[in-house]
Amino acid sequence: MSRERTYQTEAVVLRRRNWGEADRILTLFTPLRGKIRVRAVGVRKPASRKAGHLELFHRATLFLAKGRDFDIITQAETVEAYSPLREDLIGSAAASYAVELLDRLSPEESENAAAYRLLVRTLEQLSAGGDPALALRCYDLKLLEYSGYKPELSLCTVCGGEIRAEDQFFSPARGGAVCPRCADRAEGRFPVTLAALKVLRHIQRSELEEALQLPVGKSTLEELESILQRYIQYLLESPMRSRKFYSEVSRPRGEGGV
Amino acid sequence: MTLPKPVSRLIEQFQRLPGVGPKTASRLVYHLLRVPEEQARNLGEALLDLHAQTRFCSVCFNITDVSTDPCAVCRDDKRDGSLLCVVEAPLDVQAVERAQGFHGRYHVLHGAISPVEGIGPENLKIGELVERVRKGGVQEVILATNPSMEGEATAMYIHRALQGQGVRVTRLARGLPVGGDLEYTDETTLAKALEGRSAM
Ligand SMILES: [Zn+2]
Ligand SMILES: [Zn+2]
Numbered sequence: 001m002s003r004e005r006t007y008q009t010e011a012v013v014l015r016r017r018n019w020g021e022a023d024r025i026l027t028l029f030t031p032l033r034g035k036i037r038v039r040a041v042g043v044r045k046p047a048s049r050k051a052g053h054l055e056l057f058h059r060a061t062l063f064l065a066k067g068r069d070f071d072i073i074t075q076a077e078t079v080e081a082y083s084p085l086r087e088d089l090i091g092s093a094a095a096s097y098a099v100e101l102l103d104r105l106s107p108e109e110s111e112n113a114a115a116y117r118l119l120v121r122t123l124e125q126l127s128a129g130g131d132p133a134l135a136l137r138c139y140d141l142k143l144l145e146y147s148g149y150k151p152e153l154s155l156c157t158v159c160g161g162e163i164r165a166e167d168q169f170f171s172p173a174r175g176g177a178v179c180p181r182c183a184d185r186a187e188g189r190f191p192v193t194l195a196a197l198k199v200l201r202h203i204q205r206s207e208l209e210e211a212l213q214l215p216v217g218k219s220t221l222e223e224l225e226s227i228l229q230r231y232i233q234y235l236l237e238s239p240m241r242s243r244k245f246y247s248e249v250s251r252p253r254g255e256g257g258v
Numbered sequence: 259m260t261l262p263k264p265v266s267r268l269i270e271q272f273q274r275l276p277g278v279g280p281k282t283a284s285r286l287v288y289h290l291l292r293v294p295e296e297q298a299r300n301l302g303e304a305l306l307d308l309h310a311q312t313r314f315c316s317v318c319f320n321i322t323d324v325s326t327d328p329c330a331v332c333r334d335d336k337r338d339g340s341l342l343c344v345v346e347a348p349l350d351v352q353a354v355e356r357a358q359g360f361h362g363r364y365h366v367l368h369g370a371i372s373p374v375e376g377i378g379p380e381n382l383k384i385g386e387l388v389e390r391v392r393k394g395g396v397q398e399v400i401l402a403t404n405p406s407m408e409g410e411a412t413a414m415y416i417h418r419a420l421q422g423q424g425v426r427v428t429r430l431a432r433g434l435p436v437g438g439d440l441e442y443t444d445e446t447t448l449a450k451a452l453e454g455r456s457a458m
Contacts, residue, residue, distance in 0.1 A: 015374055020277030022442065044439040051437035056374075056407035086407060089414040096373035103374070242373030249415070 006065045009033065010079060012119055013058050014099040018044065025070060026054060028062075029102060029119060034110040038062075039070040050076045057082050057095050057123060080120075082127040093246040094132035098122050098139055100242045101232070105147040114146040121208055130212070132250070133221050138211045140228045141203050149235055152176030153201045158185055167194050170227055172234030190230065196223040265291070317390070319366040319383045321348045331363055338362045340397040344387060344416065346370050346404055350440045354402065357448040362400075365390065370408040371415055379415055388419050398426040400455055405434045417458045428455040 011028035014035070019025045022044040027037050043051040053060050053076035063075040085092045102119055106112065122139045126132055144150055154163055157174035159182050169178040171186040177197065178186040199220055203211040216224070233239050261269070265287055272283035290298050315322045315329035322329035331337060331351075341362025345351055351364050367382045379385070391399065401416060403409035417427050431454030434440075440448070 017375075018276070022439075043437065045442045048437075053437075055437045086410045087414070089411060089418065092407060092411050092414075093373060100374045241376035245371065245373040245378045248378075249418075 004066075006063060006074065008061065008063050010059065010061050011036075012099075012116070012123070013054055013056055013060070014103045016054070016056060022048075024054070026073075027103060029099075029106070029116055031113045031116040032111055034112045034115075035103065035106040035108050037070055037108065038064060038073055039067065040073045040076075053078045055081070057085060057092075057099065059120060059123070080124075082123050084127045084129065085123075088129070090132060090246075090250050091126045091129070093242065093249050094126050094136055095123060096242040097136060097240065097246050098126070100240055101140070101143060104236050104240075105143060105149070112146055115143060118142050118146065118208065125212065132246075133225075134214065134216055135212060137221065137224045137228060138203050138208055140232065141200065142208060144228075144231070144235075145204070149175065149231075150204070151200070151231060153197060153204060156182055158182035163197070165194060168192050168197055170231070172231045175231075188234075190227075192227055193220075193223060195220055196227060199224060200227070314366075318364045319368060319386065320351050320364055336361075339395055341400070342387075342391075342396050342398070343400045343402050345402045345440065346409065346412070347441070350402065350404075353440055353448060354452070357452060359449040359452045362398075367403070367412065370403055370406070370412040372408045379419075382412070384412075384416060384419065387416065388423075391420060391423050391425050396425055398428060400452075401427065401429045401458070402440065402452075404440050405430070405432065406437055406439075413458070427458045429458050430455050 009030045009032065011030045013026055014029055015027035016024045019039065022042050024040045024043050025037055026040055027035065029035055040050060040054050042048050043054055050073060054073070058078055059080040059082070061077045061079055062073055064071045065074050082095070085095055098119060102115060106115065118139065122135060125135045141151075153176060155161065155177070156163060156179040157171060157176040158178055161179055163177050163179060166180065168180065168191070169183045169186065169189040170176070170192045171178045171189040173188050174186055177192070178189050183189055199214065199216055202214060229240070229243065268287045268290070269280070269283045272278050272286050273280060290301070311324050312321050313324050313327060314320070315327055315332055317328045317332045320329055320331065338361050342365050343354060343360055343362055344365045344367060345354065346367050346369060348366055351366060354360050354364075365383065365387050367384065367387070369377055369382050371377060371379060371382065390396065399416070399420060401413040403412045413429055420427055430451045434451050
């Protein structure tokens with residue numbers, strides 16, 4: 001990194017928390033520096049000209065000055081506000097899930113341009129009103145891969161044998177599929193259907209745009225979510241906080257949803 | 259040099275307050291060492307009373323005197339009980355009161371939905387609001403949550419939760435700055451926003 005006192009970057013706002021009288025500490029994701037935390041001075045005052053550009057999920061061009069604890073935002077300009085999410089409860093819940101997963105999988109100051117592009121494309125998809133159910137599963141799989149946790153779905157993670165056309169198991173601890181013959185030797189494994197495994201492999205091999213077009217049935221989607229959540233929970237050592245809220249609001253009314 | 263225990267302890271406590279760094283904390287503590295003991299005692303007692311002598315109103319969840327529950331606003335017959343203004347925090351009640359354009363009652367949520375931070379509807383006074391409306395007598399619920407992503411999500415969630423209750427649900431007019439805090443909004447802007455509220 002240069003020794004300049006100021007620099008410019010594009011970023012998406014992952015998290016915000018109030019700081020002092022009128023400031024906020026923002027957790028941002030940038031293409032070249034990965035996750036960073038910066039300070040936005042005075043943004044909680046209505047007169048702030050930066051505030052409107054630094055909302056949750058916003059993609060913005062920022063000018064920053066090096067600071068002692070945190071770098072300080074001197075100027076902000078929106079690239080994309082994803083405004084439809086402000087009027088879409090399910091979409092904004094899905095976007096919350098997306099930023100939480102990225103935040104929790106990413107160490108600070110670690111470049112991950114592929115993850116940045118994935119986040120932006122996913123926010124575009126959600127903001128355009130696309131069905132979040134498949135979009136989030138594609139996001140899960142791709143982000144796991146870009147973060148170094150790509151699940152092994154073609155070979156058994158115990159014996160190394162090729163996964164055959166039959167129902168299989170998945171082991172979060174081993175990070176992938178386990179064949180029926182090795183199941184007893186993999187702790188914490190659970191069964192997965194061949195159908196779900198095939199979809200997971202297809203998403204893994206495809207470009208995001210192509211994967212988003214996949215026709216996937218409701219029950220398979222539910223199984224994908226269950227498999228990936230168990231794997232993610234194992235990696236994060238705790239459940240995704242935003243998953244509960246997303247599940248609640250995306251459930252049709254009358255099924256316990258509000 | 260190690261500081262005397264009572265000094266370092268108070269510095270530590272001050273540092274936990276919003277916006278107070280180590281320098282300010284030390285300055286405050288050394289200032290308090292120089293003031294008459296009575297002044298320091300008053301401060302200590304005020305701090306103790308803050309929690310011992312206040313509670314949440316059992317109706318609107320604003321902060322009230324322990325001996326005054328329901329709170330003064332909930333008891334005031336001159337205020338319109340059919341009109342509820344829903345805000346995120348007690349400070350927002352103060353802000354709306356300052357604007358002087360509102361004569362209904364309040365409901366304080368104590369936060370906004372923020373899934374990323376693990377704050378869901380069950381952590382806020384939303385169930386209590388729905389119950390309050392269900393009991394009847396409320397004709398309009400004005401959602402005055404902050405115009406932030408979290409505030410919008412909270413408003414949308416409550417709107418959904420109140421569907422079928424036969425109550426009019428309105429949202430403060432936009433015109434409030436996006437990403438801002440209600441607490442910092444000037445009176446004129448807030449009064450206009452109240453005037454121009456619209457159906458959801
Ligand atoms: Zn095997
Ligand atoms: Zn009250």
